Amino acid sequence: MLELIGLNKRYKGEAEAALDGVHLRVQTGEFVAVLGRSGAGKSTLIRCVNRLVEPDAGRVLWQGRDLTAMSAAELRRARMRIGMVFQHYHLLPRLSVLTNALAGRFGAMPRWRSLPGWYTASERALAAAALREVGLEALGRRRVEELSGGQKQRVAIARVLVQQPELLLGDEPISSLDSVTAARIMRHIASLHRERGMTVLLNLHDVAVARAHASRIIGLAGGRIVYDGSPEALDETALARIYADEAAPDLPIHRRDRG
Numbered sequence: 001m002l003e004l005i006g007l008n009k010r011y012k013g014e015a016e017a018a019l020d021g022v023h024l025r026v027q028t029g030e031f032v033a034v035l036g037r038s039g040a041g042k043s044t045l046i047r048c049v050n051r052l053v054e055p056d057a058g059r060v061l062w063q064g065r066d067l068t069a070m071s072a073a074e075l076r077r078a079r080m081r082i083g084m085v086f087q088h089y090h091l092l093p094r095l096s097v098l099t100n101a102l103a104g105r106f107g108a109m110p111r112w113r114s115l116p117g118w119y120t121a122s123e124r125a126l127a128a129a130a131l132r133e134v135g136l137e138a139l140g141r142r143r144v145e146e147l148s149g150g151q152k153q154r155v156a157i158a159r160v161l162v163q164q165p166e167l168l169l170g171d172e173p174i175s176s177l178d179s180v181t182a183a184r185i186m187r188h189i190a191s192l193h194r195e196r197g198m199t200v201l202l203n204l205h206d207v208a209v210a211r212a213h214a215s216r217i218i219g220l221a222g223g224r225i226v227y228d229g230s231p232e233a234l235d236e237t238a239l240a241r242i243y244a245d246e247a248a249p250d251l252p253i254h255r256r257d258r259g
C-alpha cells in the first residue's frame with residue numbers, strides 16, 4: 001500500500017500551499033489517475049511521493065516503509081522498485097537511447113555500467129523490445145540529447161518497461177506524444193498493471209484517458225483532494241468541482257476511503 005499522511009507543501013515565496021493536508025491510501029495493484037487544473041498541485045503530489053520535492057509536513061509510506069524518513073542511500077534503493085516517468089527527469093543525455101533504456105534495470109547507474117556491452121543478452125533483448133514498444137527501435141544508438149521532447153519521453157517510458165517496477169509514478173507521461181503513441185503507451189502501462197499487479201499513480205490531463213484506464217480517480221483543487229472515487233462516478237458535478245475556478249472546501253467532499 002502507498003499511504004500519504006497529512007502532506008503539506010508550500011513553496012518558498014508562495015502565498016498558497018501547493019498541497020494542503022493530503023491524505024491518500026492507494027492499495028497495491030490500484031491504478032489511480034490524478035486530475036486537476038493547472039496549478040492544482042498534481043506534480044507536487046507525485047513528486048512528494050518519491051521526494052523529488054520534500055514535503056514540509058506529512059509522511060509517505062510505501063509497503064509500510066516511511067520514504068520520508070529514509071537516508072539518501074535507502075531512498076536510492078527504494079527508488080529501484082519505483083518507476084518514474086517525469087518530463088526531463090533523469091535521462092542520461094550523452095548516452096545512447098539503448099543504454100538509457102537498459103538503465104531501467106538499475107536505479108542510479110554507476111558510470112562503469114554505461115556501455116550496453118556490460119548487460120546480459122536477455123537484458124539487451126528486453127530493452128530492445130521496450131524500444132520497439134515505444135517506436136524507437138531505429139534510434140537505439142542515438143544520443144538522447146539529440147532527440148525531440150516526445151522522443152525523450154518515450155525513452156523514459158521504455159526505461160520503465162525494462163525496469164518493471166512495483167510502483168509507477170507518472171507526471172503527465174503521455175503529454176507530448178502523438179495520440180497513436182499515447183494510446184499504445186497507456187495500453188502497455190495498463191497491461192503491466194493488470195498482469196504484474198503494478199500499482200500506478202499518474203497525473204493525467206485528459207479525463208477520457210483517465211476514465212479509460214484508471215480504477216480510481218483523485219481530483220485535486222487548490223492542493224486538496226476534492227474527489228476520490230470511481231471513473232463511473234465522475235459525473236458533471238464532480239468534474240465541476242475538480243475544474244472549478246476556486247476550490248470549494250465547504251462543499252461536502254465525495255470521498256471513497258479505502259483500506
Ligand SMILES: Nc1ncnc2c1ncn2[C@@H]1O[C@H](COP(=O)(O)OP(=O)(O)OP(=O)(O)O)[C@@H](O)[C@H]1O
Nearest residue numbers: 011012014018036037038039040041042043044045
Ligand atoms: N518550484 C516551485 N517554486 C514555487 N512554486 C511552485 C514550484 N512548483 C510549483 N509551484 C506552485 O505550486 C502550485 C502547484 O503546482 P504544481 O506544479 O504541483 O501543479 P500542477 O497541478 O501539476 O500544475 P500543471 O498541470 O500546470 O503542471 C502552483 O501554484 C505552482 O505555481
